[in-house]
Amino acid sequence: MGESAKQSYIACRENGDVDVMSIMMSVGNDLESKWEKFDDDAFNGAWDVANYVSDYLTKRAGQEGCSCNYEVIEVEGFD
16 A cells, blocks of 8 residues: 555656645545555555545645644654
8 A cells, every 4th residue: 555655646746746635636546446455454445545645745744734634653764
């Protein structure tokens, strides 16, 4: 799932897309289209992952999110 989300993000940015909502939709749609690969081992769904990506990008940009956002955990060495 992480590799798929990463590839979706990279594809968006390479195409000049910087809109968080658009990137979130791309990640969610890509994951959903391949979900049979992840379903047996996943504790979350495709859109949970996409929403987390959105929350992460919002926090990373220094923007304030809402109280319903996931708690974004910074992982050392992950950029």
